[in-house]
Amino acid sequence: MKIFSADQIYQADKSTIQKEQIKSEELMERAAAQLFEWLHSRLRGTQVNIQLFCGIGNNGGDGMALARMLHEHGYSIKVHVVNYSDKRSEDFLLNLERLKDLKVWPDFINKESDLPEISPNDIVVDAIFGIGLNRVPDDWVGKLIGHINDSRAFVLSVDVPSGLSVDRAPWNTSYVIQASYVLSFQLPKLIFFLPETGVYLNQWEVLDIGLNQDFIANTEADFELIGRPEVLPMYRPRLKFSHKGTYGHSVIVGGSYGKIGAVQLASNACLSVGSGLVSAFVPKCGYDSLQTAVPEVMVLTGSRDKNISRIEIPFEPSVVGIGVGIGQDDDTIDAFSSFLKKIKLPMVIDADGLNILSKNPELLKDVPQLSVLTPHPKELERLIGHWESDFEKLEKAKEFALQHNLVIVIKGAHTITIYNGKGYVNTTGNPGMATAGSGDVLTGMITGLMAQGYPSVEAAIFGVYLHGLAGDVGASKKGYEALKASILVDSIGDAYADLLRQPEIEQNEGN
Numbered sequence: 001m002k003i004f005s006a007d008q009i010y011q012a013d014k015s016t017i018q019k020e021q022i023k024s025e026e027l028m029e030r031a032a033a034q035l036f037e038w039l040h041s042r043l044r045g046t047q048v049n050i051q052l053f054c055g056i057g058n059n060g061g062d063g064m065a066l067a068r069m070l071h072e073h074g075y076s077i078k079v080h081v082v083n084y085s086d087k088r089s090e091d092f093l094l095n096l097e098r099l100k101d102l103k104v105w106p107d108f109i110n111k112e113s114d115l116p117e118i119s120p121n122d123i124v125v126d127a128i129f130g131i132g133l134n135r136v137p138d139d140w141v142g143k144l145i146g147h148i149n150d151s152r153a154f155v156l157s158v159d160v161p162s163g164l165s166v167d168r169a170p171w172n173t174s175y176v177i178q179a180s181y182v183l184s185f186q187l188p189k190l191i192f193f194l195p196e197t198g199v200y201l202n203q204w205e206v207l208d209i210g211l212n213q214d215f216i217a218n219t220e221a222d223f224e225l226i227g228r229p230e231v232l233p234m235y236r237p238r239l240k241f242s243h244k245g246t247y248g249h250s251v252i253v254g255g256s257y258g259k260i261g262a263v264q265l266a267s268n269a270c271l272s273v274g275s276g277l278v279s280a281f282v283p284k285c286g287y288d289s290l291q292t293a294v295p296e297v298m299v300l301t302g303s304r305d306k307n308i309s310r311i312e313i314p315f316e317p318s319v320v321g322i323g324v325g326i327g328q329d330d331d332t333i334d335a336f337s338s339f340l341k342k343i344k345l346p347m348v349i350d351a352d353g354l355n356i357l358s359k360n361p362e363l364l365k366d367v368p369q370l371s372v373l374t375p376h377p378k379e380l381e382r383l384i385g386h387w388e389s390d391f392e393k394l395e396k397a398k399e400f401a402l403q404h405n406l407v408i409v410i411k412g413a414h415t416i417t418i419y420n421g422k423g424y425v426n427t428t429g430n431p432g433m434a435t436a437g438s439g440d441v442l443t444g445m446i447t448g449l450m451a452q453g454y455p456s457v458e459a460a461i462f463g464v465y466l467h468g469l470a471g472d473v474g475a476s477k478k479g480y481e482a483l484k485a486s487i488l489v490d491s492i493g494d495a496y497a498d499l500l501r502q503p504e505i506e507q508n509e510g511n
């Protein structure tokens with residue numbers, strides 16, 4: 001699913017209004033009808049107090065129209081106009097009048113002393129600001145937002161949590177609604193998925209308000225949300241008359257004394273994702289444990305006992321994944337540098353492989369084009385420098401990826417794969433995956449997919465999705481706390497099965 005900028009959403013609005021020859025108020029009516037249906041199908045007439053806080057722009061207009069529909073269906077509502085400006089939108093004013101026609105009289109909040117009482121049992125509809133917010137809310141509006149947050153009521157935000165801008169970090173983090181649920185019009189917003197802004201919502205859902213599909217299809221978006229429909233077409237089925245050579249020979253290079261487990265996890269994941277053959281290249285101290293732990297993996301060793309000092313692979317690998325547990329010994333840095341000069345095929349670089357690149361940026365020119373780098377945020381910062389906000393981070397990562405023609409996988413709750421100026425936002429995974437070694441598993445998986453012929457970008461997007469799905473499958477059996485990286489590896493098969501399950505089973509699936 002595409003993720004649009006605020007500008008693109010306004011254009012989509014405009015194009016729908018032009019092409020369907022409707023008035024903007026009709027689009028607002030559609031949006032409000034969808035909001036109403038969502039609430040009504042859950043409440044089914046339950047008598048609960050619904051307090052609607054409506055700004056004076058179109059977000060507030062949506063809230064007003066929703067208030068009317070709730071009133072017409074007998075719900076107990078209280079409507080507050082958050083009167084933060086004189087520049088009221090036409091459609092807001094129209095819907096205010098329509099409400100008054102029904103003898104519903106909103107109260108007007110103009111200052112801090114006007115704050116109404118909110119019970120934890122109320123439902124709050126937050127229609128204060130939408131995507132039009134372009135400066136910090138006034139202090140009294142910020143206080144109202146804080147008051148709503150303190151109420152512990154269920155807060156349903158219209159389009160976005162009020163106080164969040166769709167294309168920058170919040171001006172004041174105390175002046176942002178903490179939404180229990182966000183109903184986002186037509187497409188999700190990037191802010192739902194970034195660590196700085198995603199913390200302001202628990203759940204989200206998209207409401208289809210019928211914006212012009214041609215416009216959406218023909219407009220290039222900078223970001224895309226990656227779910228099952230995006231990933232399924234990338235899947236490469238195994239062929240009946242194939243053999244292990246068909247699916248590539250991966251080599252995982254890494255490990256040092258005390259960190260051989262990282263290579264074990266990565267190479268096991270590489271096999272489990274379907275690489276035909278897997279060899280591991282480790283220092284001598286890793287030989288016995290690797291051969292015992294994963295008998296299917298072949299083991300090559302360097303000449304040193306505790307760390308890698310020279311990398312020699314006596315055959316032409318399909319792909320190399322390098323860096324997990326490798327350490328930053330001087331000899332290892334030398335070995336890594338000369339290996340980079342020899343290798344021409346795209347590779348996967350993780351962990352200390354990335355840290356070595358950050359400390360020796362002259363090596364970047366030797367990294368084969370279309371290689372996949374898999375930094376967590378700290379490793380990314382060492383690579384591209386400090387950023388002030390998530391938005392700046394994404395811009396810098398895009399620039400870096402373009403400059404070196406690389407794929408950058410920024411790991412996190414919503415991992416974002418960056419390539420060629422675009423970002424692909426992952427939807428699978430859970431906090432149980434915040435555990436030692438889960439990144440090593442991802443490195444192995446992306447390597448194993450590239451070995452099978454997935455192009456780098458697809459290997460990264462598909463691998464990240466499947467890795468998160470393995471985490472979700474694992475967590476459904478073990479819970480979050482007990483999820484370990486080795487359980488992720490064991491769940492890769494179930495993750496494939498889940499991805500490839502027959503469509504009829506998924507009819508009731510939400511987002």
Ligand SMILES: NC(=O)C1=CN([C@@H]2O[C@H](COP(=O)(O)OP(=O)(O)OC[C@H]3O[C@@H](n4cnc5c(N)ncnc54)[C@H](O)[C@@H]3O)[C@@H](O)[C@H]2O)[C@@H](O)CC1
Nearest residue numbers: 028031057058059129130131132133134135136137159185
């Ligand atoms: N295609 C869509 O997605 C549709 C969007 N609609 C709604 O329209 C909203 C956008 O409406 P608007 O553009 O009117 O903007 P908002 O309702 O988000 O903001 C209100 C206005 O206040 C002003 N403003 C911004 N920051 C302010 C601040 N800190 N203090 C005081 N005033 C401030 C701005 O000039 C803005 O126009 C969406 O979020 C959505 O709820 C719907 O009505 C229907 C269709």
Ligand SMILES: Nc1ncnc2c1ncn2[C@@H]1O[C@H](COP(=O)(O)OP(=O)(O)O)[C@@H](O)[C@H]1O
Nearest residue numbers: 376411412413429430431434436437438439440
């Ligand atoms: N809260 C979370 N939600 C979803 N996925 C997570 C979460 N925390 C971590 N992960 C995933 O787990 C992996 C952690 O990788 P990394 O930080 O390199 O760990 P390690 O170095 O221990 O292997 C990444 O793929 C990341 O996306």
Ligand SMILES: [K+]
Nearest residue numbers: 129158160162
């Ligand atoms: K809102």
